[in-house]
Amino acid sequence: MMSLKKIVLALAVVTAAGSVTSAMAQATKPIRVGAAVYGLKGEFMQMWSKALKEHPAVKDGSVQVTVFDGNYDALTQSNQFDTMITQKYDAIIFVPIDLKAGAAAVAKAAAAHIPVIGSNTRVSGDQLTSYVGNDDVVAGRMEAESLVKSIGGKGNIVIIEGPIGQSAQIERAKGNQQVLDKYPDVKVIARKTGNWSRAESLSLMENWLTAYPGKINGVIGQNDDEALGAVQAIKSKRIDLKTIPVVGIDGIADAIAAVKRGEMITYFQDSQAQAQGALDVALRAVKGPSYKPRSEIWSEYAGQMPWGDGSSKSYTVPWTEITPANAETFLKKVKK
Template structure:
């Protein structure tokens, strides 16, 4: 281990701030698919709130991929050229992101995946939630809400992103067991509330009175669907809507009885990835500094910080736990 790594580790282990005189700052890049949606804003806020970032041990640079795989590839090239110590990666495209990860691995830069997955086996580790489970859970909630019979529409995430692929798989698994539920339409709205609003308005016009429920693969799109229902004079409480993420507006809609959602813990994903990245950079003596590991305990054990995958559990948002979950949402710093 190099001398500067030992110095940083000594500070990190005892929770002290490392000054420039004590050690070289660790540079970590976070390549995220895009920052327009609320969930990735929450994720970024959580990353910046990690103790190692707040005390200056880590200098974090967030790269906005603008929902484009080529942009993310170019950002990886920049981080490799500038010799970043580690990269945290939230890819827009499961397949396209693999080449970027392979380049970084060849340059001996650890890459920790978070939130969305990438193909191949070059990631150092992955910290995220099981999106197949999420898709299954929201579809089951909708099936239950309509009594196992009726017509649904499905609003998908960006085609080719792992969350879209896996949530769609989970949704189809659940719906395949309910032959009396028919899918009238399915199309992407790219995680966008505005795109979802227009899409669902068109579906409501094309299938007047026939849509009994709406399955959206994230909260922003679910909220767009609720807006579309209201714009057509339809009470959202009469057309069940499900989303995923547990963003602030989504939780507020749950409290109003307008939708169902499942909380995706952005803090656990982002800060968990940061701890795993620091373990990869600093070695076996590094102890995780985020409190998320203690919060989840045996549901997501740290071990020695070198597991290939860490699965963050889902929590269904209901009126009874809504306020408690709101307190867990990272604020901007």
């Protein structure tokens, strides 16, 4: 028979082995990050989501990412936060549909001690752990300045806005207006949301071309899908695009191709920098100061968007104008 001493020793060995196995399992368990995005119908957010999943930490399995489609609805996004909080996600990346409504969702996560990193669009308040994205007021100014130059500082224009209440719509409209205020001979004769949709913007532009025959001299689309919808409407009416310049923003593939053809103007918003940058910042919040960023975007933008120690409250991704000369380079970048 086994002595009591041997039995105790054997149990101790089994317990120790179990503890080591548990610790190893804990160490290899992937970090779970939820990405709550406002909607996946538009090409830019599809690019953003694809780039997120191509982050080195996701590809090697050390991070598990789940992308939640908010379907352009603040309540849906709030419910998705409830799910992530209940399931104890390690971090959340948030691309909100509504500047104000999104704040309550962030507050819930903060109360549950889950870091929330904003990306692409902003949310009210100061409870975000950090924000990684472009400056949309600057975007709005760039769009308006390009259009004003294209129409010679005078004429009637129309503006296709983003979803009303989203930070990109609010801030790009602010930037638009800052420039237009300087040009009293430029008149905005119509403005309405296209909800970032190419199809909605096509219909909207067709209606405006009918309502204001021969009176529209330029178009601002607050994203590329909206601008491309306007371009399509103008072409379908067999109107020379040179007589109605169209400006967009984002740098999606179709818009870059349209720039190559001389059909529109746009600026590049780097979806990879936003998505992968946000994930690196989220991982730094989870792992602490020892974490080193793994995305290539930090070396690409080192001079304009330094990593520092990864704890900054805001990282601003720079804009780049797409021109016929650099269009092919950017096409390769977005299609890789």
